[in-house]
Amino acid sequence: MKLEGKVAVITGASRGIGLAIAEAFEREGAKLILTAKKNLDSLGRFKNAKTIPLDLSSNQSISLFLEEAVKVFGKIDILVNNAGIFKQTDFEAISAQELDDFLDVDFKGPFLLTQKIFIQMKKQKYGKIINIASGAGKMGSSKAIHYACAKAALISLTKSLARIGGQYNISVNAVAPGYIETDMIKDILLEKKAMIEGSIPLGRIGQDRNVAGPVLFFASADSDYITGQTLCVDGGHCMI
Numbered sequence: 001m002k003l004e005g006k007v008a009v010i011t012g013a014s015r016g017i018g019l020a021i022a023e024a025f026e027r028e029g030a031k032l033i034l035t036a037k038k039n040l041d042s043l044g045r046f047k048n049a050k051t052i053p054l055d056l057s058s059n060q061s062i063s064l065f066l067e068e069a070v071k072v073f074g075k076i077d078i079l080v081n082n083a084g085i086f087k088q089t090d091f092e093a094i095s096a097q098e099l100d101d102f103l104d105v106d107f108k109g110p111f112l113l114t115q116k117i118f119i120q121m122k123k124q125k126y127g128k129i130i131n132i133a134s135g136a137g138k139m140g141s142s143k144a145i146h147y148a149c150a151k152a153a154l155i156s157l158t159k160s161l162a163r164i165g166g167q168y169n170i171s172v173n174a175v176a177p178g179y180i181e182t183d184m185i186k187d188i189l190l191e192k193k194a195m196i197e198g199s200i201p202l203g204r205i206g207q208d209r210n211v212a213g214p215v216l217f218f219a220s221a222d223s224d225y226i227t228g229q230t231l232c233v234d235g236g237h238c239m240i
């Protein structure tokens, strides 16, 4: 098993991509620390796992989570910054509050969480950090500019941290999903599924398990000589 003996934190594991990552990691023998903002009940079925609430928009919630998380299994080998929020709002209609909300959850929260877990990983001289970014962070987005900016910042964090993590045997990579069939984009798919599929070289919307596989790759020894990379998982939608 690829993650035997490893301890992994996965944020936003209650649904969608995070849940698929938790299932894949469990199959590979990892011990799990799983978070959700409110839907914690869906995580009860995982064995060898601890569930802790985490609201990335609250510094206090992040501190409480970290205090508990490092004690659960005595170490943290893998961090998957998966939790996120998404909404389409016209550029000119994005309020200062909405901008804060997106930057907090999609960038500042993962930044602060990573900062503290990085300290723990340095002591261990081992760590794998995987940030779930988005194609929007690479290509830009006309419909969710605040989201795209936050995800671009997460990609920059990936590269910057890879530069300082290497000396401590910590690798930092990102996965940039395209359109993946989860709650997050269900309204968009209701309206435009056929049009979107037409713009994807592989001709279909992705499933959560399509993202879990590449995340498992970055979490396992298979990727030991890779750091600072952002892998698009999007059926070929974004080729930059």
Ligand SMILES: NC(=O)c1ccc[n+]([C@@H]2O[C@H](COP(=O)([O-])OP(=O)(O)OC[C@H]3O[C@@H](n4cnc5c(N)ncnc54)[C@H](OP(=O)(O)O)[C@@H]3O)[C@@H](O)[C@H]2O)c1
Pocket (backbone or CB within 6 Å): 011, 012, 013, 014, 015, 016, 017, 018, 035, 036, 037, 038, 039, 040, 054, 055, 056, 057, 081, 082, 083, 084, 085, 086, 105, 132, 133, 134, 135, 176, 177, 178, 179, 180, 181, 182, 183, 184, 185
């Ligand atoms: N789906 C796509 O097409 C797509 C495309 C590109 C990138 N992504 C990225 O992939 C990641 C997962 O997306 P998904 O589609 O699986 O999303 P999802 O189905 O909407 O699930 C979001 C997860 O994040 C948690 N969450 C929401 N707000 C939070 C907060 N303030 N603090 C902490 N956790 C919070 C949710 O917890 P609760 O269940 O408790 O609310 C849930 O576990 C996100 O970072 C997203 O930006 C998704």
